[in-house]
Structure formats: C-alpha cells, structure tokens
Amino acid sequence: MRYISTRGQAPPVSFLDAVLAGMAPDGGLYVPERWPHGLDSDEARADIGQREHFEVAANILHAFAGDELTIKKAYALALKAYSLNAGAFDSRVVTPLVQLGGGHWVLELFHGPSLSFKDIAMQLIGPLYDHALAARDRRLTVVCATSGDTGGAAVEALKGRERADLFVLTPRGRVSEVQRRFMTTSGASNIYALEVDGDFDACQAIVKTLFADQDFSARASLSGVNSINWARIVAQSAYFYATACLLSGPGKVNFIVPTGNFGDAYSGWVAKQLGAPIGKIALATNANDILDRALLNGSYERATQSLATLSPAMDIQVASNFERIVFEVVGRDSGATSNLYDQFAREGSFDIPADARAALAEHFYAASVSDESTIEEIGFRWGEGYLACPHTAVGLHAPQEEFAFEEEFHAPIVYLATAHPAKFPDTVERATGVRPQLPAKCADLFQRSEKFDSLPADAEAVKQYIRERSRAWS
Numbered sequence: 001m002r003y004i005s006t007r008g009q010a011p012p013v014s015f016l017d018a019v020l021a022g023m024a025p026d027g028g029l030y031v032p033e034r035w036p037h038g039l040d041s042d043e044a045r046a047d048i049g050q051r052e053h054f055e056v057a058a059n060i061l062h063a064f065a066g067d068e069l070t071i072k073k074a075y076a077l078a079l080k081a082y083s084l085n086a087g088a089f090d091s092r093v094v095t096p097l098v099q100l101g102g103g104h105w106v107l108e109l110f111h112g113p114s115l116s117f118k119d120i121a122m123q124l125i126g127p128l129y130d131h132a133l134a135a136r137d138r139r140l141t142v143v144c145a146t147s148g149d150t151g152g153a154a155v156e157a158l159k160g161r162e163r164a165d166l167f168v169l170t171p172r173g174r175v176s177e178v179q180r181r182f183m184t185t186s187g188a189s190n191i192y193a194l195e196v197d198g199d200f201d202a203c204q205a206i207v208k209t210l211f212a213d214q215d216f217s218a219r220a221s222l223s224g225v226n227s228i229n230w231a232r233i234v235a236q237s238a239y240f241y242a243t244a245c246l247l248s249g250p251g252k253v254n255f256i257v258p259t260g261n262f263g264d265a266y267s268g269w270v271a272k273q274l275g276a277p278i279g280k281i282a283l284a285t286n287a288n289d290i291l292d293r294a295l296l297n298g299s300y301e302r303a304t305q306s307l308a309t310l311s312p313a314m315d316i317q318v319a320s321n322f323e324r325i326v327f328e329v330v331g332r333d334s335g336a337t338s339n340l341y342d343q344f345a346r347e348g349s350f351d352i353p354a355d356a357r358a359a360l361a362e363h364f365y366a367a368s369v370s371d372e373s374t375i376e377e378i379g380f381r382w383g384e385g386y387l388a389c390p391h392t393a394v395g396l397h398a399p400q401e402e403f404a405f406e407e408e409f410h411a412p413i414v415y416l417a418t419a420h421p422a423k424f425p426d427t428v429e430r431a432t433g434v435r436p437q438l439p440a441k442c443a444d445l446f447q448r449s450e451k452f453d454s455l456p457a458d459a460e461a462v463k464q465y466i467r468e469r470s471r472a473w474s
C-alpha cells in the first residue's frame, strides 16, 4: 500500500515510511493512495464485530500496511499493544461500551496508561516503531506538540525504547496537573518534557518549523506522533469500525466526537471508508470552534488566538487533520488542496468550495459547547449516575446545541468518552461536588517526582536543546 501527500509534491512512500515520517516533506499529510477493500463485506463486518480489540486492530493495520506487515506480524504488534498480558489497558475490553439509555451509548476510550483516548493509538505506535526502526536499523527523534493528552500517551508509549527519544512541547499553564505529571514523571532517560512559553498553536508552529528545516530534520531523524501521524488514524479507526459493526441493526450508527485536531473524527470517517455501517459523525468543539464555523458557513478561518477552556485538550485553532478531509472532498485534487492551504497560510482562511461543502455535510455535523454548558452537563450526567470528563461532556451536550438531531440522527448514537474524569478533577468536582479518584494503577501520580525544562517559544532554542540531547543526531 502506498501513501501520497495531500499537497502532491512529495514522492509516494510505504506505510512504515509514512508512519516514521509523520508529516510529508511538502508540508502535506499522508493518505493512502486508495482505500483498502476486504473489510467491507457483510461477512467481515459480522465477524469483526464479534472479535477482541487486538484482532480488529490487527486486521485494519494489515489492510492499511499491505505487504509491509503480514497479518501475522500485525497480530503480534496488536497483541503487544492491547492484550491483557501487555498490561497497558485495564481490561480485555480495551474500549468498553456503557449504555446511557435506549440507543445511547458511551464508548470509553480512557482505560489506557495515561487515561485518555490517545493511549489507544499510541500504545500501538510503540511496538510499530520498534519494528520499523529495527527493520531499517535506524534511530529516531520524536517531537510532539501537545495541548495535554498526546504528551502523556506518547511518554507511556515510548519510555525506555531503545531507538527513539521523545521531546514533548507543551504550553505552560495550559494543561492540568494530572496531564503534566503524566509527561514529567516517567523517570525514563529518553523522554524530555518541555514547557514552552506560549499556547498550543505556538508549540505546534515550532514543531512545524523543525520539520520544515530539512537539514535539521534529516540529522535528527525527526518524526512526529501528533494526531497527523497515519498510524494514529489507523489505530483509532478500529474502535469506530468495531463499535459500528457491533451496534448496527437495520440502520447505521452515529458518533459524537469531542474534537480538536480532527484526528479522532477523521478516523471515524476512515472506518466508514472501510465499510463500517456509520451514519453521521458529529464534531463537538468547545469555544475553539473553527470546525463548527467551517461547517456552518463554509469558511475555514483561524481565530486570532486559541481560548483557554475547561476542555484543554481541544483548545486548538487549527485542526491539522482537516486537510485530509479537504483533500477528499475536493476530489483528491492535491493542486486544489495546496492552493487552499497556501491561502490559509497567507490569509488565515479559505472558503470551502460549494460541492466540497455539500460532500462534507453528508458525513459531518458540528456544534460548539460553552464552558458553562460543559459544567452543567457533567452535573446532569452525574445526577443520572455517569461521571464524565469535560471533553466527554462537550460531546454529551452537543446534541442540545445545533444538530438537526430529531430528523437526521436516529439511534444508536455513540458518544466517545475521551478522558478519565480524574484527569480533570477540579472541573469535575466543581460540577458534581465529587472529587474523582485516580485508578489504582496511577494512584501514586502525585507522589512521583517530576522532571521538565522550560524554553521560550522559539524554534531555534528548541533545535539547540534537541541537538544536544538526541541519540539519533548525526
């Protein structure tokens, strides 16, 4: 299976090369040259709906990797990530479904080591990197910008790995203490947590600058595990696929996805391309509502800055993965995609062409939820016996905002629960009066000692820091 860039100016690469690179060298994102078949028959769907998570993930991984990963190898990697023996997830059911009421379900994605949905993809990336780097006899410098949860999940996935060093850039003061501690307490010598004097977009801009510096990028053997990494999309599409297969009756299954960088929601669309019986995918944003505005009035327009909200993992103004769906809805035209994103770089906005807009509306809804409603929703759900984190609550509340719910959204509806409530204890306590407890596996998080460095929001300073420390530097 070959991967092409959405901007069309980079040569096609294999699955493992796309995964190791993160971003394409022309500034675009890798997408598969065509969508794999084999998972779209009634038989495959019925079968996969009955399987363990690692089996579903392995099937999908193999479908996207093609010859580069045999089904046997894909199974071995998925077992390392998801089996009970591997120890990363609490239960055999990696992503448990909880029924809220008739036709309404919560898909809990936060039972991994750092308590957010990011673990599901990241736990697979760890073994996948080991495999790819050993096969190529390479070392890697992994950099990632995180508004919170990616960092902890990446640390858990890469700590102690022989061939990879991880540098995590996080905006100072914009992540919760629990989030920060997952990044700073690993004790591993190949992990560097960096607090940057700026917001998430500043961190993301620095990472982009590092990748754009071809000399630096080559010498550091730079790679990204941010939500644009293709392996993350593949790993995330597995729970959409399995859940849709499991719950679909005569109708299709709808998902409501708390959204920031559009990685998770796009993974749902990918599962749909694989043949999963998925209806609509609703994007639930907080006050950082670029995607809500884009779907509502057809203009993808960056705000002047990202707002700090109670759901910080979604405090994002530029939804990186949106480029992948733009590429699809303009008919996989890389020239058109490049033009739109060149304009975005120059002017901070572009208009989505009319037919592309119509194509988007076939798959997606969007709504934006205020902090006030988020708090209310957490309190309301707790009254009914369900404790939700603020991000999950944004999704739970979204139908009350502006979806055309009654006509369009038939049950079943699956709400994705993206973080454990104990990751955001202050907000949850404020909403419910109850202080959520960390699960036993990380109950000592506040006793562990922290290690991090502070840097200015300056790409040169970050480059120097990495140059001095990366084992991959040559």
Ligand SMILES: *Cc1c(COP(=O)(O)O)cnc(C)c1O
Residues within 6 Å of the ligand: 116, 117, 118, 148, 149, 150, 227, 258, 259, 260, 261, 262, 263, 264, 265, 313, 314, 391, 392, 418, 419
């Ligand atoms: C990352 C994150 C999101 C947003 O996911 P995207 O793939 O960036 O849209 C939502 N909730 C939580 C808890 C997260 O960590």
